[in-house]
Amino acid sequence: MPLEHQRSEDVVEYTVQPIGLIHSCYSEKFGIPRQPGLVKSARGAIELLPPCNREEMFKGLETFSHIWLQFLFHESMADGWRPTVRPPWLGGQERVGLFASRSPHRPNFLGLSVVRHLGMRKEGGKLFVDIGELDLLHGTPIVDIKPYVPYSDRVEDAAQGFVRFSEKKISVRFSAEADASCRRYQEVTGRDLKTLIHEVLEQDPRPASQRKQEREYGMLLWKVNVRWLADESGFKVLSLEEKE
Amino acid sequence: MPLEHQRSEDVVEYTVQPIGLIHSCYSEKFGIPRQPGLVKSARGAIELLPPCNREEMFKGLETFSHIWLQFLFHESMADGWRPTVRPPWLGGQERVGLFASRSPHRPNFLGLSVVRHLGMRKEGGKLFVDIGELDLLHGTPIVDIKPYVPYSDRVEDAAQGFVRFSEKKISVRFSAEADASCRRYQEVTGRDLKTLIHEVLEQDPRPASQRKQEREYGMLLWKVNVRWLADESGFKVLSLEEKE
Secondary structure (H helix, E strand, O other): OOOOOOOOOOOOOEEEOOOEEEEEOEOOOOOOOOOOOOOOOOEEEEEEOOOOOOHHHHOOHHHOOEEEEEEEOOOOHHHOOOOEEOOHHHOOOOOEEHHHOOOOOOHHHEEEEEEEEEEEEEEOOEEEEEEEOOOOOOOOEEEEEEEOOHHHHOOOOOOOOOOOOOOOOOOEEEOHHHHHHHHHHHHHHOOOHHHHHHHHHHOOOOOHHHOOOOEEEEEEEOOEEEEEEEEOOEEEEEEEEEOO | OOOOOOOOOOOOOEEEOOOEEEEEOEOOOOOOOOOOOOOOOOEEEEEEOOOOOOHHHHOOHHHOOEEEEEEEOHHHHHHOOOOEEOOHHHOOOOOEEHHHOOOOOOHHHEEEEEEEEEEEEEEOOEEEEEEEOOOOOOOOEEEEEEEOOHHHHOOOOOOOOOOOOOOOOOOEEEOHHHHHHHHHHHHHHOOOHHHHHHHHHHOOOOOHHHOOOOEEEEEEEOOEEEEEEEEOOEEEEEEEEEOO
């Protein structure tokens, strides 16, 4: 059947504008879990931008526990995309087609995540949607928000495909210094940073190629630089340093 | 936490380009089911456009039974969007916020559908992904394809929200003439048009406001104009007419 009203020879472009921006505990890419839902204590918010910062546009959303975010992988754009990728689902070894993956490096750089919906909040004249269990970088532009509708989105007979998630979690310990820093941070901010670090690290954020080396790593959660050591027995969180 | 690397005062725009175009049994908006998965016999394909018409970009996708399509509601753009809508989930009576709905009339006009993945096909020098159970209009521009990953996409504890799907199906009968036309159409095209008409009509495609009237309707499936009568006992398919 020919497409009469849109010829495939034409190059058509559409413009999208962010309706919101993500505030996230994930201040840099390293450390972000590879799918949403894995780090239960991850917290963030969508700061809504005009003209989408009107409360009436969200009436009824409070009845949904989960929402879809369609977003832009804005920090992947500069690097472009390649036709095939090596997804972490296959241990970073085997190549599959880009469209058989959820890689951020893809045409149009569109992302899709289901996150927990924690409610609306007004602060400083701005409107926010609080979210949990996210896997999104701070500053991510949101281009759409939709309710997660189990009736159509939860496909009971969907095949897992080649995806092999490891249920194995890394053992995580804290130095006395790191433990004390987490406590102080929680007193000041109310944020349970220790649980967040624990949940992020037990997913093993290291690239598959580095998993056999003993070395130190750093990652930025909120504005805290977290240093940890990877050795044979697991991870040990060494120190926390707050950035300005 | 302020957003340092992207100020919300700036208006930032991004450009998206279709990676493919939908070929669909739904040649016009009227008749399209309100969610994917409802009409099992619905068939279509994604015609891939350069530079995304390379087979290697889909290697591994054959292991997934379902795929996500991110697309543009291109035929809703001209009408724009309003902050609140009356979703069919609430019988078309009550108003909710746009972002609490899956309405096509939304900022950025981005859609999201999970469809059944039926495999790749080459025809006439073009590459296609065959799909089933779709709810997409013929000609719809596709801006991304991703595997449906049950591990993260099937949220077991998600709330149904205010969505109330009616399981009640309309009784559908066929006139002798319509029945014969379906048989002839299937002989020529191989398409089981009778099952498709049956499944589309039993979902009741009428707007909520017209559900109490006795009247005739027409809808275009593939290139066949289907006429049916709505009366107290259900729907009766009267005639089929193939358009040029």
